[in-house]
Amino acid sequence: MVRRIFPWLLLPMGITSLYLAFVVAPPEATMADRQRIMYFHVASAWNAYLSFLVVFVASIAYLRTGARRWDRTAFCSAELGVFFTSIALVSGMVWGRSVWGKWWVWEPRLTTTLLLWFIYVGYLLLRATGEGDERRARMAAGLGVIGFVDVPIVHMSVKWWNSYHPYVIGLTKVDMVPMMVVALVAAVLTFTVFYVYMLDLRLHMEHLRERTQILKENLLQGGMR
Amino acid sequence: MAPLPLSTLKWLFFGYAVIWAGIVLFLMNMGRRQERLERQLDDLERSLKR
Numbered sequence: 001m002v003r004r005i006f007p008w009l010l011l012p013m014g015i016t017s018l019y020l021a022f023v024v025a026p027p028e029a030t031m032a033d034r035q036r037i038m039y040f041h042v043a044s045a046w047n048a049y050l051s052f053l054v055v056f057v058a059s060i061a062y063l064r065t066g067a068r069r070w071d072r073t074a075f076c077s078a079e080l081g082v083f084f085t086s087i088a089l090v091s092g093m094v095w096g097r098s099v100w101g102k103w104w105v106w107e108p109r110l111t112t113t114l115l116l117w118f119i120y121v122g123y124l125l126l127r128a129t130g131e132g133d134e135r136r137a138r139m140a141a142g143l144g145v146i147g148f149v150d151v152p153i154v155h156m157s158v159k160w161w162n163s164y165h166p167y168v169i170g171l172t173k174v175d176m177v178p179m180m181v182v183a184l185v186a187a188v189l190t191f192t193v194f195y196v197y198m199l200d201l202r203l204h205m206e207h208l209r210e211r212t213q214i215l216k217e218n219l220l221q222g223g224m225r
Numbered sequence: 226m227a228p229l230p231l232s233t234l235k236w237l238f239f240g241y242a243v244i245w246a247g248i249v250l251f252l253m254n255m256g257r258r259q260e261r262l263e264r265q266l267d268d269l270e271r272s273l274k275r
Contacts, residue, residue, distance in 0.1 A: 003260075007253045014245040022238035027228040201252065204259055211266055218273065 003204070006197040013193060017186035025183040034098045037091055039183050043191035044087040045113075050195060051081030052120065052151050059144030062137065071137045074144050076202040078123050080195060085117045100164065108157035109165035116154055119147040 021039040028035035054077040062070035092110065097103045104110065123143050127136065158167040167175075176184070 003256045007249055007256070010249050011246060014249065015242045018238050018241050018245065022234045022241070023231070032227065033229045033234070197252065201256055201259070204256075204263075208259060208262055208266065211270075215266065215269060215273075222273075 002197060002200040006193060006200070010190070010193055010197060013186070013190040017183065017190045020179075020183035020186050025180050026177065028180075031099055034095065037095050039187040040191075041088055041091040041095060042184060043187040044084045044091060046188050047191045047195045048081050048084040048088055048116070049151055049155070050192065051077045051084060052116070052148055054199075055081060055120075055123075055144045056148035059141035062141045063145070071141065072203060072206050073199075074141065075127055076199055076206060078120050078127075078144065079202065080198055082117065082120045082124060084191075084195070085113065085120070089113060089117060105164060107165060108161040108163045109154065112150060112154045112157045116147075116150045119143070119150060123147060 017039070021036055025036070025039070027033050055074045058070045058074035058077065061067070062074060089110075092113075093103050096105065096110075123140060126140050126143060157163060158165050
């Protein structure tokens with residue numbers, strides 16, 4: 001269902017959110033049009049959080065049940081999480097260069113986000129290099145659970161420590177004019193649908209890869225007999 | 226920094242909309258190729274069972 005309906009939703013949703021972000025939303029008072037990158041930067045960061053939440057839940061489910069589908073879900077979601085974190089980091093660097101005059105500053109939000117990126121790149125490396133399917137999957141699930149601890153730290157780092165990073169989206173308030181909020185919500189919704197669609201495609205691809213592998217092994221055994 | 230003129234913003238919107246459409250069409254094509262591969266796998270598994 002997702003594979004059939006979601007692309008037709010994504011096309012108008014993406015175009016609408018681009019129109020809201022570039023044409024409808026007003027320029028920000030101090031940063032002017034440079035602030036428009038925020039709509040896609042925040043949406044990417046939100047999707048990174050969501051991806052790693054799915055890794056966390058799927059990893060716990062795998063450790064409890066040992067079912068392969070949970071391991072597959074965690075792996076595919078971690079790949080997407082690294083992809084969205086990379087977009088958030090790069091778009092944040094472009095924004096930082098135009099607003100602060102520097103590509104990178106070692107401040108709490110940026111540093112904890114980079115740490116998050118490294119944790120999940122490590123997770124993917126573990127998946128690629130660890131030995132034994134079962135053992136590797138259990139180790140990766142452990143890292144998937146522990147690694148998630150960094151997500152709330154990333155989000156709260158702006159509040160907990162002195163940070164240059166703007167804090168416009170709190171747990172209880174959003175510090176923006178209404179049209180900016182509408183553009184941001186549209187971007188977040190579009191990116192969320194995009195994530196679900198990509199996860200479904202990636203899971204299906206992984207399922208086909210496993211089926212092909214089993215078929216190949218069966219054919220080889222048949223040939224040797 | 227002065228705000229950009231609306232015409233520039235509209236061109237930016239148009240450019241990104243074309244890129245977005247390209248990404249979605251690419252993914253749709255990938256989904257179709259996966260379905261074709263799945264059908265081929267089904268056929269292969271059926272013929273091996275016989």
